Amino acid sequence: MVCLENHQRGKESVMTGASIEITIDDRELLQRLDRMDASLQDLRPAYKSIGEYMLRETELRFDAQKDPDGNPWEALSAATLLRKKHSKILTERARLRGSIAYKAGSESVRVGTNMVYGAAHQFGLDEDVQVAAHRRGKSVVTAHLRKAHIPARPYLGVNDENSREFVEILMEHIEGSNR
Numbered sequence: 001m002v003c004l005e006n007h008q009r010g011k012e013s014v015m016t017g018a019s020i021e022i023t024i025d026d027r028e029l030l031q032r033l034d035r036m037d038a039s040l041q042d043l044r045p046a047y048k049s050i051g052e053y054m055l056r057e058t059e060l061r062f063d064a065q066k067d068p069d070g071n072p073w074e075a076l077s078a079a080t081l082l083r084k085k086h087s088k089i090l091t092e093r094a095r096l097r098g099s100i101a102y103k104a105g106s107e108s109v110r111v112g113t114n115m116v117y118g119a120a121h122q123f124g125l126d127e128d129v130q131v132a133a134h135r136r137g138k139s140v141v142t143a144h145l146r147k148a149h150i151p152a153r154p155y156l157g158v159n160d161e162n163s164r165e166f167v168e169i170l171m172e173h174i175e176g177s178n179r
Helices: 027-041 044-064 078-083 095-099 118-123 160-176
Strands: 002-007 019-024 101-104 109-112 125-131 134-136 139-141 144-150
Touching: 044 101, 044 109, 044 160, 095 118, 118 144
Parallel strands: none
Antiparallel strands: 002 019, 101 109, 125 144, 134 139
16 A cells, blocks of 8 residues: 655655655565465475476477477387387387376476386487397297397477476466465
């Protein structure tokens, strides 16, 4: 609340002529600042919104078959295309895609997958891997080493547009506490 008082020359005025004195009732301002401070103490709701946003963004990356910066994933090899039921990359059974989740805390949000092979697709893999003994049809395949080459196809990450959206989400959270 703003209070104005008119002053005429000679009545407690340090200015010549006329002046007004402005005083502000700062109770409402202090209450708003207290609410803002409380909202900054636990950013979990904002981080939850960021997590939801990143789930949608990651889903779009799988659809577009592109990394966070918009670069296309490396195409599937001819051998892989022969084995697969379709040509979509990283979506044979959609287990990786469907496993993307987030965990929001009061200070951060973590977005990722619990699928162990997710790291090989995110960062790439070029090494010998141990293949356990298994059946292939009626025959038994003994345990052996096999050369694995999986190109990096990043599906997790943050780009400039995402960063701007994070700021918007955080500002909405802080400003929402002032209502």
